[in-house]
Amino acid sequence: MLFYPIEISQTASGGAWSFNSxxxxxxxxxxxxxxxxxxxxxxxxxxxxxxITDSKGNVxxxxxxxxxxxxxxxxxxxxxxxxPIPVMGILTLTVANSSVATETFTGRVMxxxxxx
Amino acid sequence: xFQKIDIEAIKKxxxxxxxxxxxxxxKVLSKDLNFGLVKDLENLKERxxxxxxxxxREISDKYISAIEKVLMTSKESMFIDTILKQVDDKSLANLxxxxxxxxLEERWKEDLKEKSIKVEENVVSKGEQxxxxxxxxxxxxxxxxxxGKKEEASILKAKLEMLDLVLEVKK
Numbered sequence: 369m370l371f372y373p374i375e376i377s378q379t380a381s382g383g384a385w386s387f388n389s390x391x392x393x394x395x396x397x398x399x400x401x402x403x404x405x406x407x408x409x410x411x412x413x414x415x416x417x418x419x420i421t422d423s424k425g426n427v428x429x430x431x432x433x434x435x436x437x438x439x440x441x442x443x444x445x446x447x448x449x450x451x452p453i454p455v456m457g458i459l460t461l462t463v464a465n466s467s468v469a470t471e472t473f474t475g476r477v478m479x480x481x482x483x484x
Numbered sequence: 485x486f487q488k489i490d491i492e493a494i495k496k497x498x499x500x501x502x503x504x505x506x507x508x509x510x511k512v513l514s515k516d517l518n519f520g521l522v523k524d525l526e527n528l529k530e531r532x533x534x535x536x537x538x539x540x541r542e543i544s545d546k547y548i549s550a551i552e553k554v555l556m557t558s559k560e561s562m563f564i565d566t567i568l569k570q571v572d573d574k575s576l577a578n579l580x581x582x583x584x585x586x587x588l589e590e591r592w593k594e595d596l597k598e599k600s601i602k603v604e605e606n607v608v609s610k611g612e613q614x615x616x617x618x619x620x621x622x623x624x625x626x627x628x629x630x631x632g633k634k635e636e637a638s639i640l641k642a643k644l645e646m647l648d649l650v651l652e653v654k655k
Contacts, residue, residue, distance in 0.1 A: 382619070388629045423630045458630040 370395075370481040374461065376402060376473055383416075383469045386462040395481040396452035400429065402442040402463065402475040413440030416466040420477070423457035437465065442475075455479065607650055618647050 372395065378385040397420070404414035415437040419430040431438050444450040463473060555562070607614065625640035 386623070386626055388626050421630065423632065425627070425630075458632070460626045460630050 371398075372479045372481050374459070374477040374479060376461065376475040376477070378463070379472045380416075380463060380466045380468070380470055383466040383471075384462070384464045385473065386460055389459045389461065389477075391458050392455055392479060393481065394454075394456050395479040396454050397429070397477060398452055398480045399478040400442060400444045400450075400475075401477070402438065402473055404440055404466070404468070405472040405474065406468070414466060414468045414471050415439050416442075416471070416473075417464045418442055419462050419464070420453075421460040421462065422455060423459070428453055428455065452480070603650075614647065614651060618644070618651060621647065 372392070374389045378387065400418070400420075402416075402418050404416060406414060417430070417432050417437050419427050419432065422428050431442065459477075461477060466473075621640055621644050625637055625644060628637040628640060
């Protein structure tokens, strides 16, 4: 098994950030973990939307689909219905609508690479 | 016995003598007038000449002082230029370059300062537009990179780097 973490260390500007991953030859997203820096400590945690876009422009993961933004920390390990997402190519990770405009975000998207 | 008075003749005589009298008087008067006018004109001419002379002196003084200032400021470079022009030897071309180098660098620095001031003013006035443009470029770049269009992505990346260099001021 080969695990490739797409590391997240971003500061939002205007409540949003986005960046591209490296080219993934083929794998599955096993876990998504995105934490707003004051999410763990503050009484009013930051809310934000998080989505992943694939190389064809398809939004393959989106917190907005449920209509409920992530609060403080987004951790798919806590979601019962989360299933691994097969991916290939370059992915774009995006946070939008952060309630704190210049929030710092850390975390990772863990990809299990499958060898052919 | 009674002489016939020729009224017509007397009238003509009177007219004639009156005319003569008027003419002479006019001549006398006109001479006076002319004399007065001529005198005034001559006075005016003198006054104008005086003013023109003083004005010309003022202008030439200012011109000379301006030339002096120009010569003082570019004294060094002109001095070296004239000396080095007389030296027409290939082996001394290096010397010329070494001597001119600091002067040229100073000129380039001043030119850069002037240009940078203009750029700063421009950036302050267009700050919002630049930040929005940066976001737009960044989004485009992500799409191009994701779709594997490397050339276009690298062009956009270069633009982003330039823009970030400018926007660093704002951050």
